[in-house]
């Protein structure tokens with residue numbers, strides 16, 4: 033019996049890989065793919081929406097240093113424990129802010145995160161600007177937008193002085209679109 037090329041290939045494929053085996057391999061690939069995606073994706077999604085679902089702690093003030101450690105007019109990066117630390121978080125428990133001493137008793141704190149897509153901004157003392165390295169976002173010293181794609185000013189955190197310590201009123205990382 034002579035078979036056309038298409039018939040021959042069809043018959044060959046049927047013999048080489050019976051439908052039951054093919055279906056099993058397809059289902060196995062899908063299950064393994066979904067399993068791997070869940071392992072990689074769940075911690076990321078959980079860290080983003082967890083604080084919103086579980087309710088972030090309210091009124092968390094964090095000390096960031098003695099008042100004497102800051103010079104009037106200077107803007108420096110400060111590090112503190114984030115408002116919703118997790119026991120397994122390790123160094124990721126820490127977060128930061130830009131802190132400026134306005135005068136003897138007043139401080140202004142800005143979020144590190146750009147209001148475009150959340151990249152960390154850096155303070156350029158010479159230019160007196162906050163610069164975002166990701167897409168060229170630029171903010172004036174007061175946090176308002178000077179140029180680039182950021183849709184709004186840098187978020188500010190309330191500050192206070194207690195017993196000679198500067199404290200920042202913390203909140204979850206202000207990711208754009210999650211406010």
Ligand code: FES
Nearest residue numbers: 146148149164169
């Ligand atoms: Fe800052 Fe895009 S994340 S400009």
